Amino acid sequence: MKLKLTTLALGAVMAAGPVMADLVFPSLSYRTGPYAAGGIPFADGYADYFTLLNERDGGIGGVMTKLIECETGYNTEKGVECYESTKGEGALVYQPLSTGITYQLIPKVTADNIPLHTMGYGRTSAANGEVFSNVFNYPANYWNGASGVVNYLLESNGGDLKGKKIALVYHNSAYGKEPIRTLEELSAKHGFELMALPVDHPGQEQKSQWLQIRRERPDFVTMWGWGVMNQVAIQEAANIRFPMENFIGVWWSGAEHDVMSAGDAADGYKALTFHNVGRDFPVFHHIQKYVVDTGKAAGAGDQIGTVLYNRGMYAAMLAAEAAKTAQGIHGTADINAAMMRDGMEALEINEAKMADLGMPNFGPSFNVSCENHGGPGLVGVTQWDASSKTWSLISDFKPTDGDVIGALVAEDSGAYAAENKITPNCN
Amino acid sequence: MPDQFLFATEVFINGLMAGVLYALVALGFVLIYKASGIFNYAQGVMALFAAMTLVGIMNGQVPFSHIINAVFGTEIHHFGWHVPAFLAIILTVGVMVGFAWLVQRLVMRHLVGQEPIILFMATIGLAYFLEGVSDLMWGSEIKKLDVGLPQGGSFWIEDMTAGLGSENFYGFFIDNLDMVATIVAALLVVGLVLFSQYTKQGRAMRAVADDHQAALSVGISLNFIWVLVWSVAGFVALVAGIMWGTKSGVQFSLSLIALKALPVLMLGGFTSIPGAIVGGLIIGVGEKMFEFWIGPLVGGATENWFAYVLALLFLVFRPQGLFGEKIIERV
Structure with a gap:
């Protein structure tokens, strides 16, 4: 009886335990x-x-x-x-x-x-x-992303963003709010104006945010979006004729399906990345x-x-x-x-x-x-080519602002x- | 004119346009509630299903291809043809009529006489079922929907109004798609009103809405009317799906547009077609103007919650909504 019980118990333990x-x-x-x-x-x-x-x-x-x-x-x-x-x-x-x-x-x-x-x-x-x-x-991480955007814009603007205005369109969630503090610090450091525009889940309706962008005319827009928010934002940017080359999304706003629904209007849109693209x-x-x-x-x-x-x-x-x-x-x-x-x-x-x-x-x-x-x-930048329907890595993986982020x-x-x-x- | 006034006017107009889009979704709810007393939780998913079906038909996609391929070891995904948008819309309407018949046959017919909460729960089940079927049938990837509707701001309006303000004012931004949606919504409402007033089926629908037992006693088929109502609601869902799907691509999130319709229904009433339109306009303008004036002071993202606050305010003073029928139950 004891042997049977022991065998049963061992069997139960083996069945319940992980497959080592x-x-x-x-x-x-x-x-x-x-x-x-x-x-x-x-x-x-x-x-x-x-x-x-x-x-x-x-x-x-x-x-x-x-x-x-x-x-x-x-x-x-x-x-x-x-x-x-x-x-x-x-x-x-x-x-x-x-x-x-x-x-x-x-x-x-x-x-x-x-x-x-x-x-x-x-x-x-x-x-x-x-x-x-x-x-x-x-x-x-996100703060590398925020710094990556600013570094990229610094590089493409002769190292000077003083007097420029950058709008952050973000998913109104823990995720979307992550870069704000870093961007605020970088704004103080580099002298650009930051304009934060939250978009509520799921982000299907963004007319108010993009009308505000149209009114206030930021020089650049960066986006921390996910899901439908990305597609709508890119379409709305195209609708108000915001220059796509000045629109940079974080790596969660830069997949094929984010840009495809906007068609040719999404051409030139950029997104961050920390790995290469293509097959x-x-x-x-x-x-x-x-x-x-x-x-x-x-x-x-x-x-x-x-x-x-x-x-x-x-x-x-x-x-x-x-x-x-x-x-x-x-x-x-x-x-x-x-x-x-x-x-x-x-x-x-x-x-x-x-x-x-x-x-x-x-x-x-x-x-x-x-x-x-x-x-x-290290953060790189990719750009969407609507005609070939491909993303291309347009920068090296570059260091971000360790002082601010650290x-x-x-x-x-x-x-x-x-x-x-x-x-x-x-x- | 001062720029701030012009900007506010621009937001007001865009609020009206957004409201029309909300009303398009709300209309489907109203139709079914009015005729059968059912709050159709599945209306948003019906918009998703209709839009996915439309894109699938247009692209010649094989429905349930993943299952077919898994079972038979084939690699078939497309028929190899493209269907013109107009024909695809007609075929999709046919699918929605078929869906309405199935809903009536398999679900609603068995629940006649049940409490409204039971019928409501049935539509919750229907919503999740339809969501899953949509995924299985057409896949869950985001699909571009192009039925030839114009997109982007109207250059003509921009140019015509650019001189109204200072050099900081670009002219009014009005989305072409929103203007089309407004015209379509107006036609839809006129069509629905004419249908319900001047056709035999429409009058039968109204009779069932007023008193379904009295309607039955004069020989109106409840089953037929329910199929008809769900078909019309399916058609409205297709129209809403086309408008919203053109903006964002056809994807799962389309089903969430129902959330935008709820405050519209609370405000306009569940039983009034004009109420859905007026409610949509009030919600659209109210949330956009609040975001414009108050949003920047409180960190933005006020639209979702403000729409409900606005609807609640109306509810406090008029529980049946602006145009809803006052229900008096005597005990």
């Missing part, structure tokens, strides 16, 4: 709802890269990867539910693709010692690894061969090379490289979330590694450290540490 042979990467995706058009290609890129690793390389370090997809609908409560329901599966890292979900998960992942990677979104001051031990936002990289040939052609693609396979597919694929690659680093540090292929965190903190991305991965010149080189979870914050990161993370009684340390 797999490296588990949850994908908190949104394939439904108002933001699905952005969520789908990102989720496809994220999934396809892990499938590629399994099919081509036999996983990471000989261990197969397992993707657990959970639909959040870009809804914060659902995102938290997804986290709670998947963390017990042996999740190595979370990438929720939502600033709202990120804010809710920060205390949870810290308590559970699971890393959270918010690439180009989330809480910017999480770049301070001394305070946010489990949160990473390399290779760039002319060997890794995509591999994805086509090992994933799409074998019928294992997450989607229809027609998103390869689009901006958000590339970003999802890049996010997966950074997670996979961190897992490899963790395997090296701990001398085991079977890593857990805590080891993954160590791998992320010791991650080194250089051009030789990127070329080996089939992604030459795809993204900037950078190192992560305990002090700096945000990487170097001070803001220190201030905000310091306040968070005091509020949550965290002693900053790197031991």
Whole structure:
């Protein structure tokens, strides 16, 4: 009887426990709802890269990867539910693709010692690894984006923005409000006037904002939008004949579907990026061969090379490289979330590694450290060509204003540490 | 004239135009509520479904292609033809009539005599079902909708009015698409009024709206009238979907335009077609003028909540809305 009970208990534990042979990467995706058009290609890129690793390389370090997809609908409560329901599966890292979900998960992942990677979104001051031990936002964050816009405009205006007016059209949410403080600091530093124009969710109606832009005639407009807000803003800018070359969106406002509905009128629109665009990289040939052609693609396979597919694929690659680093540090292929965190903190991305991965010149080189979870914050600019329907990278990945951003990161993370009684340390 | 006055006038005119677009959505709600007492939660999703169907037909897209390909291992996505906008609109109207018949046959017929809250809950279910079906049928990517409607500001109006103010005043900005929407909305309202006043079916619809039991007693088919009403609401949803979809591309967010119609209904009343129009205009002008004068003082983004505050204010003094019928229940 005792033996039977023991066997039953062991069986139950094995059935309930995670499959230790797999490296588990949850994908908190949104394939439904108002933001699905952005969520789908990102989720496809994220999934396809892990499938590629399994099919081509036999996983990471000989261990197969397992993707657990959970639909959040870009809804914060659902995102938290997804986290709670998947963390017990042996999740190595979370990438929720939502600033709202990120804010809710920060205390949870810290308590559970699971890393959270918010690439180009989330809480910017999480770049301070001394305070946010489990949160990473390399290779760039919103404040790098804000500074990237200003640096680009400085460069294209002879280094002087004094007397110029820059309008920020932003999604009236935690995400959209992130760049305001940085832009205010940069406004004081460089002498330009900042005009902030919030747009309420979902952003289908923006007449008031664009009439105001038409009245006040800013020299440049920058946008922190997502979803339908992007398409409407670009159309409204075209309607009032605002010069597209003076309109720069953040990286979440610069995908193909953001500009397509405006047609030729969107020609010349610009957007920031922290990775390259297009499909002319060997890794995509591999994805086509090992994933799409074998019928294992997450989607229809027609998103390869689009901006958000590339970003999802890049996010997966950074997670996979961190897992490899963790395997090296701990001398085991079977890593857990805590080891993954160590791998992320010791991650080194250089051009030789990127070329080996089939992604030459795809993204900037950078190192992560305990002090700096945000990487170097290098930002590039892309531009839309409506005739060929393609984005092109029109600048190098350039550094942003470390002085301004560093001070803001220190201030905000310091306040968070005091509020949550965290002693900053790197031991 | 002082520039500030001209700017305010420009905002006022654009508010009127925006109001017309809100009213287009509200009209669909009114039609169904008036005839059957059902608050159709699915009206916004019907606009999405209609617009997606229109684009799908125009582009020769194979409906449910992902499912077909997954089941049969094929790679078919398009028929290889493009359908002219006018014909596609007619075909889409046909689809919406088919949808109305299915709704009546599969849902509403079984709920006759139920409490209004039950019927309302049924439309919530219908909304989510239709949302999913739209995705499965046509895919969730953003689609460009071009039925030949003009876009962008009217140069003529700009040029004609540019001299009214100082050199800082460019002339009035009036969106061509908004002007078309206004004309279409006016035609739609006239058409609906003529239909309900001068056709046999329209009069039967009004009879059912007044007292469906009395209408039944004189031989009017309730089933037919419900199919008719849902068909007309489907047509109105298609018109709203075309206008909004042209502005932003056809995508899931179109279903959220229903949120813009709610304050219009609260203000104009749930049972009045002119009420939907007047309510739309008041909401459109009110929210735009508030944003113009007060928005900059409070950080902007006032339109969404102010529309509801305005509607609530009207509700306090006239619960049935401006044009709604006063319901007196004797116990």
